[in-house]
């Protein structure tokens with residue numbers, strides 16, 4: 174379905190509801206695949222200053238655990254909020270007044286694309302650290318074995334030079350910090 178809307182064609186309000194099409198969700202950590210349809214509902218209503226858009230985005234993505242890389246299902250239940258204000262020359266006072274409001278978008282063409290708002294809403298819902306479980310033990314820093322599956326793992330790949338010295342202590346300290 175088309176998420177472009179001609180604001181001038183809206184008398185009072187317009188409701189857009191349907192599935193948003195996107196291959197994967199582009200994050201710093203990579204492009205994450207979707208596990209569910211992306212269901213979106215947005216209501217656009219004329220307001221005093223312009224057009225207020227509000228609604229929700231609901232879906233789920235697959236994202237690797239930040240510590241052990243196991244694929245994790247991340248639910249996305251996000252809200253879309255934006256105020257579309259026509260960009261007029263010379264209306265500096267009005268611009269400053271609106272600058273204090275969140276999510277103000279100035280438009281020059283009355284046809285606006287809601288796709289950016291929908292993608293934005295999904296991205297902010299993904300946690301900074303995705304964990305398979307709160308106490309995920311991560312991977313062994315030396316051999317990469319999953320420490321959740323092998324809690325008693327004693328690594329035989331620890332480099333000779335690091336056993337019992339500062340290097341190993343640092344590695345241990347780092348793990349403690351990450352756990353804490």
Ligand SMILES: [Zn+2]
Pocket residue numbers: 238239240241242243304305306309310311
């Ligand atoms: Zn994990």
Ligand SMILES: [Zn+2]
Pocket residue numbers: 313314315316317318326327328329330
């Ligand atoms: Zn190991």
